[in-house]
Structures are given as structure tokens and as C-alpha cells.
Amino acid sequence: MKKWIAAAIGTIALAAMSSAPAVAEEGPTPKLVVLISIDQFSADLFGANRGEFRAGLATLAQGIVYANGFHAQGVTETCAGHAVIASGRHPNATGIIANQWFDQRGGVDRYCTDDGIHVAARATRKLGVGPGMLRVSTLGDWLKAASPANRVFSVAGKDRSAIMMGGHRPDGAFWFDGKQGFDSWGTDAAEAQRRLSPLVGINARLAQRLSAPPPAWTYRRESCAAREAVIPLPGGKSFHAHLPPDPAASIPGQPPASGPALPPWFYDQVTVDAAIDLIDRQKLGRSSGTDLLAVGLSATDMVGHAYGTQGPEMCDQMARVDEEVGRLLKRLGDLRIPALVALTADHGGGDIPERLAARGYRDAGRIDTAALLTELNAAARTATGIDWDPLRPAYFDPTQLVVVDAGGRSLGDAALKNRIAAATAARALTQPGIAGAWTAAELRTRKPDARQSPDLMPVADRMALSFYPDRSGDVLLATDPLKIAAPPLPGLFMMGHSGPSDFNRRVPILFWWPGVVYQERALPVRVADVAPTLAAAMRVAPTDAVDGECLELGDPGSACPALPVSSR
Template sequence: MKKSLVSMVALALGAAAAPGIAQDSPPATTAPAPAMATAPKLLVVISVDQFSADLFAEYRNHFTGGFARLLDGAVFPSGYQSHASTVTCTGHSTILTGMRPMHTGIIANDWIDFSSPLDDKEIYCVEDESVPGSTNDKYTVSPDHLMVPTLGERMKAADPATRVVSVAGKDRSAVLMGGHKVDEMWWWDRDSFVTYAGRATPPVVARANKAVAAEIARPQPPLELPDFCRAKDRAIPLGEGKTVGTGRFARAAGDVSGFGNSPAKDGATLALAAGLIQAMKLGQGPQTDIIDIGASATDHVGHKYGTEGTEMCLQLASLDRDLGDFFAQLDAMGIDYAVALTADHGGNDLPERQREQAMPMAERLAKSFNPDTIGKAVGATLGLSGKLLAYSSGNFYVTPDVPAAKKQAVIAETKKVLLAQPQVAAVFTGAEIAASPDPAGPADTWPLIMRAKASYYPGRSGDLVVALKPLVTPISDPTRGSVATHGSFWDYDRRVPILFWRKGMTGFEQPHAIETVDIAPTLAALAHVATGAPKMDGRCLDLDAGPGSTCR
């Protein structure tokens, strides 16, 4: 079998290679397993973008690499990104802050701010919109919209010697897990890993980018399909000659986009993470360091091809192997490390395939569901003209064109018009959400309005928040880009696995609901870091399978 990209790039970096990949690879450490009572030297936090609990359940019996290792630890198959806005920015903001979006301020990937200097008033979650000429396609990355500290920041405040490193396939993943104070932060940007303007590029990153550029310059033949993927090999027609379901990730030499939308991107991300760990000697000092890793290819594959074809099967098989190689490299470095792995949100397959597989109610959102059409219906009733509404990520905003005296009437009429749409399950006004109880109890029992409140932040969230009915995909035309997505109030988007592992721990599985906001306080306790203010929304999870406790 071809060497994994993790191993090839690691060799180019001079990093410790996984045992069995190269003949001169050092053996894995044979040091005795550390007691759970001692703080690990390195926290490794991995977010697999769009890795739903459904995908985890579907593939867990096929994992033989890195995921298989994690299955020997503490397994929580029903973790929850408990909020309603199940998108990348929002989910990543919860993982290492321990706080829900109602406190992180990250309510969606984008939101509307009519006071913004931007022409279109739409703000990207890690954008510095004060930079002249900033757009959603060309912007300056900033962590300023994140309103709370991350675990790395808390660790660095407790011990300034702590190193905080963030590496991801997306800028928003790196920023929202790393936070405001990082030692190194790198994310994939079109054809290489980049960081904030003005920051120096360490030799290890320069070598990684060179190695990845060489990989992109080579053609990639179709990936070999594992036997367990063969049942997935069926074309799904989407119109205009477009099909999905049979892809093997072949790409021509120099195909940057094909590389970025393939399993190879996760391999490059993990390889750079391993290189930084070695170059910076993370986990080898007296303090505990932390590295967070955002693996984004599962999300790219889910959007571009859906979740049930050969593409996703190959992606998860490749990621399993790459994670195994990554962990083996850490073993070879002799580091005492603890791992937490989860996802920023789940995902839903394309309705065309779902309708063939016992879900005839799956459908695409009607093209008439847009702020202009809804606004015209509202205006016709109230005798108003002009642009009344703006829309972003499930949020409807009343525009400044509406006279202040008419705003509440517009909100009320918009809710009425939206509820009349056959694909809408619920509509909540900002006032209704604000007056509702704060989230409490197991996340799988929350009513819809509590889910909405968990990701409602005044001044950023809309005047109205809309929940579409289950299995309604908010992509009207699958021939123009994405074919499937996420972002709903429903559990296929909210449920994600949460896995913890440390060498020598006694594993267990707990099927009951927990939340991703529980990860940060759990790791803080494991690393003997007091959390303090601001108080986290999550709770510490006891990772000791016996009568002892890792929570203090």
C-alpha cells in the first residue's frame, strides 16, 4: 500500500516516522503507562469537521488505525453540539472554551451587522471587518469576535511556559480552538499553510509547504476502494450531467482544488502538526502544552459528494490510517500525551440518495425561501416597500430601511409568513428566545427554543431564527456547488462522537448525552489547570473507569 501523506511529509520534515513506514524508524516508547492522576505533558485536541455520530456509528467496526486506538479509551458516542446553529464556526467555538455560542459570541459562520463598514454588512466569524476593502472572499483573519478565552489561554495564564499551537485545514477552526494567544497558528489557504500577517515562518512550516507542494505537483491515481466501501459505489444523478457517489479522488498534477477537497489535506495537516510538535519539543518540558488540530476534509467531502458514497468511505478510511500514523509518530517521540477527538457538527446526506434509501420525505429547500420573496409578502400586507429583510445562516434581520415604528410589525408579519411555509418547523423571535429559560438538562431532551437560545447572542443573532423541518436540505440547486450540508436544529447535525484516550487508561463507553462544552473542563482537570472565571458552561467528565476520579 502507498505510504500515507502523513508519513511522507513527516519524513521530508525530518520528524520521527511511524514504525514500519521507514526502515530506520525509531521504536515506539516502552515507558510504563502514566497514572491518570498525573498531568499529561501534551494535550492533543482533534476536531474532525462534519464527523457526525451517525458516521462514527456506521464506520466504527471498520476502523483499524487511529480511531481504533481511541476506541480503547473513554467513548461517548452521543456527544452534542447542543445549539441550533450547527455550523463550523459555532461548533469550533465550543470545543476548547467550554462555553456555548450564547457566551462565545460565535453564532454562525456569518452574521449581519448593519453598523459594519462592509458594503454587504455580512461578517465572517474570524474576519477583521475594520480592514478597508474586507470581503467574505478576501479578509484579514482575527480572533476578536471570540468573546471568551480558550483552554490554551487559561493554561498559559496559569503557567506562561505553556505552549499553545493550532493547526487546521480552515482558518476558523485554527482560530476558534487556539484563541487569542497562541505560540504558533497555521491554517490551509488554497495551496499552502499560512498564518497571521507579519509572523515569521519557522523552518518546519517552510519544509512542510515545500513537501506538500511536491505532492500536489504529482498526479494522484484513483484510490483503491476497500472491500467495505464497495456497497457504496453507486452513482446518484443530480441533473445537468452531474453525479456523485463513485468518486476515488483521482487528480491531475497541479490540481490544488482537488488536493484541498480530498483526504490528502487531512494528511498534510496532521503531518504539519507532528512536525511542529517535534520542532518545538512540545510535551517535553516541565509544563503541559496543548496542540489543537482541525481536520477539515470530511466536511469538504460531505458538502461536495454527500455522506454515503465511496467518497466519504474513502475519506474516513484514509483519515483512520493518517491518525494511526500521527499517533505512532508521537509514540516514537516518547511523549506522554492525552487525546480528545470530536467534531464541530454532524451532517446530512443529499436528499436524492436519501429518497432511494427509505426517506421519501427528504427534499431540497424551495427557491422561494429567500429574504426578498418573504420580504415582498410582508411588505404587501403592511404597505411597505424596499428591502425589508436580510438573511444569513437561519437568521432573518429587519433592515434599516424599515421605519423604527414599523419594526415590530415587520417581525410579527415575517413570523406569520415564515410559519406558513410548508418546509418550516418553527420560528422564534429574538424577544421570545431572550425570555426563554437558559439551557439545562441533557441536551437530547432540549426543546427547539432552548437549542436556539444556546446559540443566540444579542447584537449578532437575527430578529427571527428559523428551524426548517427535518431532512430539508437548505441547498436548492445541487448542480452549482455543494450537494449536501448541515446547520439544522436536528440531531443528525447536533450529535457528534467525543473520544478521550491516554496510554494506560482503562477504557469505557458511556452512551448517555454529554456536550462538547464538557471537553475543556475535562481536559483542564486532567492537566491540573484551575478554570476560574469566566465560568465554563460544561462539566468535567470523570475519565477514571473505576471508583477514582480525574475531576477535582
């Protein structure tokens, strides 16, 4: 069942940040909308830790709570998820299908911000860096179209988070590079430097901090130590889950990293530092109209990939991200800015299969992707009579396969490509750990039912919403939800989250403002609903069609404005 709720956000009274209750009648628009994304903050993590939150997340959980928000798409990765949050469109419209892909027209591996148009202020990237790969407009773009004088800023621990949430026309999109400080993008080097200028002071202070040894990662919440354990890994190895963590494993064939790394929580800390600095120095929320600040907190994803979601590392991270969100809300409260705060996640994630297996999930394990690729190439050769291996992973993603010719280029013979893809998909379904396989020809013509509740959407429809021609693979695979298509590298990469299962798609969606009356809303909604909901609160209209719908946050008797709905 799908039950979409439509009502006007315009009736929300956003009182000043004080203890006074919000006015019940229609009030002014918020002066500042703060859109927070916590990378890999699944609904499971939110629910499991909800009783332990004491700061910012505890506050937001007393607003309007959708505990069952869903990313409708099947490929659940950071860049794709942030594009959905910002635009209200699915990846089959945004063109941002994953973090990276094989550009079949250009014959090149492409990262999602390698747009070939813009450049960074500090980083040197051969293929450029900017939002040019994003094919749709965003919440910030809608605000700029309606009111160019109002400001749009985004700041995050990852470039793909900041750039996608900032959209095409931000006043600044900033990301922490982990080495020098924050970076930004522009049409040329001079403009990129100008855009970076608001964070010159932050970067100067960061330079001093980064010149010193990195801070130690010790327990913020001592009770998390109860989760310490030694976990057996394949090949007779083991992983000691504890803090401070052991040095990270090295990538096979590469030398180990030199020196201790920054703890993941450092990324969230400096991101919130920068967000507060922008609020203060740019005087966000203190002019006519509404300003927008998007904040991407990336450390939860770093912890999940490196250590899993059920160990002492993630327990500690939940305490720390709660504090950082609290620090941001406190600054808004001190300044008494009438603000609307929304929080969600770009995707979810699960725990490492070794710990799951120890807890009774017998099917949990890992897939040998090299052996799988060898098997699928052999099957394709046998089925079609070709004399070369026709399959390569799209970038390094083993669940998206591209059909190539003997020279490694995208195969130009469409009929032969379709035969190879069909044989590959059929063979993949016989392999252990593979739960689904689809060809590009199947997904290109599939039309997902827009009326379907996101929790009940067929898996093939989820994958179709992640398909974009010339960027998606010729064969898309879905692994069993309890299988990881990667070897374990503790402290570096232990688990992934790019599949269509619900623990990868299901995330919380929270809306809060001072004086809000707490409501728990259990029925499923889409993450694509966040942008049109915030647009209604800001009194701006999407300039393009949207896949999401405006959610009711105000009085039941009011109505959300009509939205240009996508026909996709």
C-alpha cells in the first residue's frame, strides 16, 4: 500500500530558536533550511541507537519522524543517493547511477564528479571536478531560480556529497580532502579560488591541526567497549574489533600507508566547524527570503566500510555524530535563527558477514569476484563462440559488467552485445551469492509503477530506477543481501552497500523546527520526497519534473502546491 500525504508546508510556523512553542497558525517561511545527510545512516542504525542519543539526533527524533524512508533505486551508493536527496529524482533521471562507472561513449572510467567542465581550487584532477554529470536541477537550483540573492552552500567530508547536494548554482560547495583542508570547484581556477574564499579561515586553522599528529580514536561512550571481539576471517586471519583500532590493512599489491590516519570522526567534526563558520560569517538565515545549507557527514560511512555496523567502532561513531549534530543545532539556537532542519541518509548498510555468521546468519559470507568474472566470461565465450573475454567490471564495481570487444572498448555490435549480456545474466543466476541479474535491454524498457509503495517495489523495478543509458553496465547483478563481493581488509574495507536490499535502501527521514509537535509516521515514504517537501517550505517551486511528492508537515487542512510530476 502506498499512501502519499499532501498538505502545505506553508502553514508551518517556524518560531525563533527558543523555548517558546511554535505558533499554530500560518507563519513565515523559515529563514534557513539546513539539510543534513549522514552517509550510511540506515534506519536500522537509527532505530538501534535511538535510545542512546543525547544531543542533536535526540532533538531531531522529537520532530516529525519517518523511520521508514526508502531510496527507491537498486544501486545504493553515496553519489547516487545524494543526487536523489537534492533533486527529488531517481538515478534513471539524474544520470548519477553510482559513485563511478565506465563511460561507454568515451571509453573511460569516470568518477561521478569527473565532469570535464569544472576544476577544483586545490586538487588536480585530469577529468575535472564539478556537477556537470548531474542531469537534473536541485533544491538549491530551484531557490536560486526563484531568488538569486539568497544563498546556497554545501559542505561535506566527501566531494561527491558536497557537489551533488550543492547542485549547479551554489554560492559554494566545499569538501574536506583529508590532507590540506577544504576544496571547492569553479568554471576555472580563479573562480574556484573565489568560491573557496569563505573558508580561508577554516583552512588556515585546519593547516595547523593537520601538521600535528592525528588525534587518537578512543571511546567517547565507554559502554561501547562491551562490543569488543576477535572475529575470525577467511584464510585463518582474524579481526580485532576495538578502540583504538589496529592499523588498517593494506591493499594487496600496494605498500601499506605511512603513518597513522585521521580518525573518521575528524571528518564530521571539521565539516560541522565549516558549517557553523558559514552560518556565522555569511550570516545565513538573517536576510530576506530563505537560505539553504546542506551538510554531508561522511564518517559513519567510513566506519561502516572499514569495520562494519555492529562493533564498538560504530557504537562510538553514533555517539560522536549525535554530538556533532547537537553542536550545529546549538549554534542555530544561540543565534535564534528561524530554521527548518531535515536529516536523512544517502543509503543504508549492513554488518560484516563474519559477525553476521557468528550470530546465526548461516548464509552470510563473501563472493570471490575474480572467480565469478572468470566463470561468466567462460559462459559468454561458450554461448556466442567468441575468442576473447568480453566482460569487464564497470570501474571496479563487480555488480555492473560492461561488454567489450577484443581491444577493451565497448562492443559496437549491438546484436552480439545483447547475446553476450543475455548469456552472462543467465549464467550469473546459477552462481552462489547472486540473487538477481538483468541486462541493459531489459532495464531500458522497464517502466516501474510510480504508484507502488517503495517497500513493495519489485527488485527489477529498483534496478530499472538505477539504469541510465551509456553509463550503466550491460549486465547488472544483485548479490544476496548477506553476501559481500569483496575480500575483508580491516580498517580499510570490510563491507559494501550497493545492492537493492532493504537494509541498504531504508533510511530515516526527520524534519524538525523549534516548537514542532512530535509525530512518529511509520508508513513508507521515498527519499525523493525530501527535496519537494523542503521546496514547499521555502515557497519555491521545482523548475523541472520531480519523482518525489510533498509530504505533509503542517496543518491537515492545507495542501501542498501542485508539482510537475515526472513521467518516467
